[in-house]
Amino acid sequence: MEARGASSDEPRLTYLVKQLQEALLDQLDGITQPFGLTPRQYTTLSVLARHRGMSSAALGRLTFVTPQAAHEMVATLERKGFLERFVDEDNRRQLEVELTRAGTRTLARCDELIDRLEADVFSSLGTAERERFRRALATCTAATQRSGVPVRR
Amino acid sequence: MEARGASSDEPRLTYLVKQLQEALLDQLDGITQPFGLTPRQYTTLSVLARHRGMSSAALGRLTFVTPQAAHEMVATLERKGFLERFVDEDNRRQLEVELTRAGTRTLARCDELIDRLEADVFSSLGTAERERFRRALATCTAATQRSGVPVRR
């Protein structure tokens, strides 16, 4: 992503957003890696923690990926011992996902470190400024989704 | 990326940043795809346009990827006819990259459409608010890089 467009002298906002996201991702990676997780795997784990008993097909719908991609991610996390799957007795064609004790513990530790990272990074804004920033992010995301391309699914 | 951390009730700022970046990326994709470019390829092209005659090793340093990854990207863009390479006569171990006419024209068209996208998306903030947003992004990126993990290279 390059810094600026054809007409302006300042970096594109699109570029600044990407730059911040990448910087944060690098930090996330440093946090999750010692626990044997990639940032994506951490994220998936936290989605599953918040939606107990979900199937991988449902996970795929929630995270806008194909059921196959979701299945692979779940299989990886299962192989690493962070979760287990059980046949859903009410609907035996699907498997309920449950975090193992190791999964729960690891997630909690990552959450704590990431809370601290966010406190660090965003304390460079004042409290009021931080709230304005939060609102601006939400507003622009909504505006972007409204603009142009229709949403998938 | 899940919405919130362990303690708060609001989505993590980290999550909101990623969400906006992904929404913008979807739009970028819609813009560049008709020209036969991915958003990354467009970005590379605009970096090379701004740094005429750069080698792919230099591109790698600028974009924080390995020389091999940069070389692959350049090779792809060359294959698609957006740029050409010539031996640098001052330093014959490296190749200068130059945009073709098609590359320059395509880049200009994408830039124009992306300018319009940004105008669309960020007009949902007022002028003053947009400047605050820009400053907040830059401030947080700097704070993130200062925090924790040392910078690569």
Next chain:
DNA sequence: CCAATATCAGGTAGACTGATATGT
């Protein structure tokens, strides 16, 4: 001989599409 560059080969993560088996 050492450093920087280009480039080939092989590997990985995470997405995709397509095909198949099974349960409702």
Next chain:
DNA sequence: CACATATCAGTCTACCTGATATTG
């Protein structure tokens, strides 16, 4: 039979590491 789910297989992209040749 239709449909949802799980899961296997193959492919793609964009990165990675390692090895090698060439130039300075």
